[in-house]
Amino acid sequence: MTLPDPPTPLPDERRAQVVELLRRRGVVRVNELASELDVSVITIRRDIALLSSQGLIRRVRGGAVLQNGPVAETLGHGEPEEIAVIADAGQPQPTIGMVVPSLDYYWPDVIRGVREAAAASGAKIVLRGATYQAADERRQLARLVETGEVDGLLVAPTTTGDDGEELVRWLQGTGVPVVLIERAAEVGDYREAMESVVSDHVFGAAMAVRHLAALGHRRIGLITTRQSPTSVHVRRGWRQACEELGLDGAVPDVDTVDQRDPGWPKALDDVLDACVSSRTTALLVHSDPEAISLVERCRERGIRVPGDLALVTYDDEVADLCDPPLTAVRPPKAAIGRAAFGMLAGRLADPDPERPAHRVIIEPRLIVRFSSS
Structure with a gap:
């Protein structure tokens, strides 16, 4: 006859088992507790965090010890080799x-x-x-x-x-x-x-706008790539700076596909057409590959960079490899x-x-x- 599996202990019962195991052994690693109690490592980590917050145990890397127990004292006074084995199970660094x-x-x-x-x-x-x-x-x-x-x-x-x-x-x-x-x-x-x-991407984008405005540009557009989580922050900084400086708002503001997408060539021409029709003289572009592709298309269309259209790119990964080299905002990676x-x-x-x-x-x-x- 097959015996039924023993019932799964309730959370409070499981935590009591954790404390009892620590009383008997002094130190128990997280993996060992998870295996013996047949629960996930995540569950044991949560139990240890709760018991530690209640002052019942003390957390160490890889496991736990009883608060103020004999092993806790050993950790402060034992030999270095013993500390490594007991406290960190041979892994003294995280x-x-x-x-x-x-x-x-x-x-x-x-x-x-x-x-x-x-x-x-x-x-x-x-x-x-x-x-x-x-x-x-x-x-x-x-x-x-x-x-x-x-x-x-x-x-x-x-x-x-x-x-x-x-x-x-x-x-x-x-x-x-x-x-x-x-x-x-x-x-x-x-x-x-x-x-x-x-990184303060809002500040970085605003800094780019202020740089272009200081050079005399009053119509400064923006291109971002919709796949990037950074784009929303770059756009916020661009808008804030344009508003603070009282710049002309009738400029391209485009969130488009990146330069690897089949739709990029058309999106790029649409942006340049919008720049010409709105008399936009400067663009902030996120990110470097899109900015370099833009420069290449400007050359094909006879648009001079920076004579007709000044550019600042965001990321500064490969901006200096472009011809001409691109002014860039460099996050502190x-x-x-x-x-x-x-x-x-x-x-x-x-x-x-x-x-x-x-x-x-x-x-x-x-x-x-x-x-x-």
Whole structure:
């Protein structure tokens, strides 16, 4: 006769089991608890966070110890080798999972900044690339979280639309410390901010407009790509600066496909036609590939850059390779990576659930080249 499976313990019963296991063993790793109690690593992380907030246990990397128990004292006075085995199970430095939407444009410098900061502290980075799709991002993140091998996450997720909002809620519920990179999001009934480090793209776009206005341009248009999460911030900064400076509003304001799309050549000609008909003399373009393609089309149509149309591009990934070299707004990518790692390291060092959320905003720079002179 096959015996029925034992009933699944209630949450309070499971947490009591966690405390009892700690009383018997002193230290238990997250993976071990998940396996013994037949629940997910995420569930155990949530239990540990709650028990820690109640003062019943103390969290350490990879697991938990009883608050003020004998092992907690050992952690302060034992030999270094014993501390490494007991507190960190042979992994004295954290392992950080990092998921970004691209590994070949914009994000390599952000990754470099993270790796520089991680190397200085001895932390390990596990990098994954995604595709600007919430489902793909969640798949990559779930693989990192469910193994229980990462202590925290650095991630640039999709945050808009139903899928993006669901992804943000899922991230918040993993029980793993998370810092958003170049993204911001709010969660919960009161729209509490998640921890984040972002470039001030609104400021960067406004800086480009002020630069062009200082050169005498009164009609400054905008081209953005609708696939980019940055476009909404660039547009906001452009509009604010145009309004503050009292610039002419009858100019192209286009959110279009990117230069790889079959519809790009027609969209590009439509923009240039609009520039000619509205007597627009300057454009802010997001991003570099679209700006370079625009310059090439201007040359084919006999439109001089910057004589007839001055250009500023946003990103400064390959702007200096254009002919002529393009004036560009350069987001502080490596600094973003370093700051994001530092914020996450601070969160790991202080797992207090009452610790307030931190948000860091870093300003871009304007690099002046020939296309706006």
